[in-house]
Amino acid sequence: MADRSTALLVPPRSPQPPRPGPGSLPLGLLKTARPxxxxxxxxxxxxxxxxxxxxxxxxxxxxxxxxxxxxxxxxxxxxxxxxxxxxxxxxxxxxxxxxxxxxxxxxxxxxxxxxxxxxxxxxxxxxxxxxxxxxxxxxxxxxxxxxxxxxxxxxxxxxxxxxxxxxxxxxxxxxxxxIPLSRWFLITTGFGALFMVSAKRYSEAVQMADRAGATRALLTEYTTGYLRFVWQLAAGVAVLAYCLWALESGGTTGTGVLPWRQLSMVAFILAILRYAVFADRGTAGEPEDVVLRDRALALIGLGWLAMYGLAVADW
The missing domain is CATH 1.10.357.140 (UbiA prenyltransferase)
Known part of the structure; x- marks a missing residue:
């Protein structure tokens, strides 16, 4: 008769992972494409x-x-x-x-x-x-x-x-x-993008501070102080460039009911300040996630779109 104590020492086999279904590959490719x-x-x-x-x-x-x-x-x-x-x-x-x-x-x-x-x-x-x-x-x-x-x-x-x-x-x-690209458009877009990118890196660095080696290796070489400096600098340059863009004489003639292009500066600055709240907390992940999950930021964005649209239409 077999020794039961010996049998109990044999570890049970770990269950095999389930095989992907027939539609999992196309779905997986679509998910990898980050819709x-x-x-x-x-x-x-x-x-x-x-x-x-x-x-x-x-x-x-x-x-x-x-x-x-x-x-x-x-x-x-x-x-x-x-x-x-x-x-x-x-x-x-x-x-x-x-x-x-x-x-x-x-x-x-x-x-x-x-x-x-x-x-x-x-x-x-x-x-x-x-x-x-x-x-x-x-x-x-x-x-x-x-x-x-x-x-x-x-x-x-x-x-x-x-x-x-x-x-x-x-x-x-x-x-x-x-279409010719305005220098202020390029500066505003570039530094606005740098603001969001560096804010995301800063948030990753804050959240993963206790997990060195478990995420993006380069984050261990940045300091949170440096990344904070980058997103603050980028935010300031983006705001300045946008204001200069909105105030320049070219483009919209300004013959509409209100100076919508200049008023759009208020919404733009509010959007930057609102986004900076999440950057400062270390919760600014993917930019689209930040915008979609925060109703106030989404409403500010819609307000900016409306004002700039009226400016372009010269209404």
Missing amino acids: RQWIKNVLVIAAPAAAGELFSRHALSQLALVFVLFTAAAAAVYLINDARDADADRAHPTKCRRPVAAGLVPVPVAYATGGLLAVAAPLAAAALCTPLTACLLAAYVVMQLAYCVSLKHVLVVDLAVVTTGFLMRAMIGGVALG
Whole structure:
């Protein structure tokens, strides 16, 4: 008769993880493409909207195409990034649920799909848009892939690359439609993006202070004091540039009922101050999450859109 005590010492087999269902791969690829972050690509309408050239049929069709192409290019970067970071993401408290890290999307499939989109998006832009649009989109893909491979490990450069990605989104709509880009528009957009990016990094550094090595390695090389300095500096420059943009003589003639363009400065500054509340608390995560979860910030944003829209319409 077998010794029961020996049998009890044998550890039970751990249950096998459930196999992905037949529809889990397409769903996993879609989730890896970050649908929630597609809202960032709405920035492609920024330059045409600021110039008051948004509502023609040609402009709307071109901007819809550019939005789709930029979304495809961004999805390519997300797929390749998640394939490269699969092992590191498994050690992260939230990123471990990403489809590639969780095993729902095999790493080779993520690489192949990302590579296909990275090539197809600029080629489609070359065929359907202007050559400069295709060049800008290709530059975005190359820059972001370089970020995934090495630049995200370089102090300060990582902030500059992510900020430039936002700036390219804001530029590409104007480039596609041949609209000259105001210097104040570029400065406001660039430093506004740096404000949000550095605020997010600051929040990550604050939240992960006790988990060194469990998240983005570069965060251990930044100090919270430095990141706070960056987002405060960026906020100040963005506000100054926007005020100069709103007060410059070009663009809106100011013959409407009220000086809407100048009044929009109030809403813009309130939005910066409201966003800074979350940055200061260390809870400014993804920009779209901050905007969508805070009703007051969303209402301020809508107020700004209304005032600037009235300014462009010269109402």
